[in-house]
Amino acid sequence: xxxxxxxxxxxxxxxxxxxxxxxxxxxxxxxxxxxxxxxxxxxxxxxxxxxxxxxxxxxxxxxxxxxxxxxxxxxxxxxxxxxxxxxxxxxxxxxxxxxxxxxxxxxxxxxxxxx
Amino acid sequence: xxxxxxxxxxxxxxxxxxxxxxxxxxxxxxxxxxxxxxxxxxxxxxxxxxxxxxxxxxxxxxxxxxxxxxxxxxxxxxxxxxxxxxxxxxxxxxxxxxxxxxxxxxxxxxxx
Numbered sequence: 591x592x593x594x595x596x597x598x599x600x601x602x603x604x605x606x607x608x609x610x611x612x613x614x615x616x617x618x619x620x621x622x623x624x625x626x627x628x629x630x631x632x633x634x635x636x637x638x639x640x641x642x643x644x645x646x647x648x649x650x651x652x653x654x655x656x657x658x659x660x661x662x663x664x665x666x667x668x669x670x671x672x673x674x675x676x677x678x679x680x681x682x683x684x685x686x687x688x689x690x691x692x693x694x695x696x697x698x699x700x701x702x703x704x705x
Numbered sequence: 706x707x708x709x710x711x712x713x714x715x716x717x718x719x720x721x722x723x724x725x726x727x728x729x730x731x732x733x734x735x736x737x738x739x740x741x742x743x744x745x746x747x748x749x750x751x752x753x754x755x756x757x758x759x760x761x762x763x764x765x766x767x768x769x770x771x772x773x774x775x776x777x778x779x780x781x782x783x784x785x786x787x788x789x790x791x792x793x794x795x796x797x798x799x800x801x802x803x804x805x806x807x808x809x810x811x812x813x814x815x816x817x
Contacts, residue, residue: 632793
């Protein structure tokens with residue numbers, strides 16, 4: 591079992607739907623991340639939250655909207671997605687977002703399929 | 706462009722043999738990490754090596770770092786079926802935005 595919990599594990603939605611992905615960690619980490627991963631590719635960074643504030647947005651389309659309600663929770667709100675958005679969405683956390691040796695802890699992801 | 710590039714892209718070896726994967730990167734780094742990803746799962750952090758370190762061990766894992774060649778290697782000794790997974794190196798570069806960039810990964814398959 592991982593210490594970062596993501597729900598749901600699988601999600602199928604139409605292009606007009608609105609849904610949310612959820613991520614939770616109780617390790618006291620103050621940095622949380624969203625990644626997108628296509629099959630047989632490495633994870634691609636989407637967003638970074640540091641101390642509950644958005645610190646990095648990797649030019650992600652506005653149909654993806656992140657939210658960090660508190661230090662333990664991270665949401666990704668989805669609206670009007672495209673078929674090419676089908677992928678594995680991974681959440682991760684680390685003690686801080688400073689790159690000086692901060693291993694990231696990953697959840698098992700939400701596998702998203704857009705019809 | 707991606708910071709890290711692993712080779713080989715795929716590797717199949719017999720159980721019990723050693724597996725070696727390499728990672729090359731382009732710019733100066735603070736540290737380099739290796740992660741494992743089993744099929745359908747999230748990534749698991751394996752080991753971190755800092756730019757002033759040359760070698761690090763953790764159980765059956767041995768990582769080397771050559772900053773002059775901008776390369777790292779991951780050696781898994783006495784491989785097991787459970788080592789079948791994708792392995793990614795990740796770097797955080799000096800003067801970047803404190804984020805890590807993953808390489809393309811090596812898919813390792815351990816044959817029984």
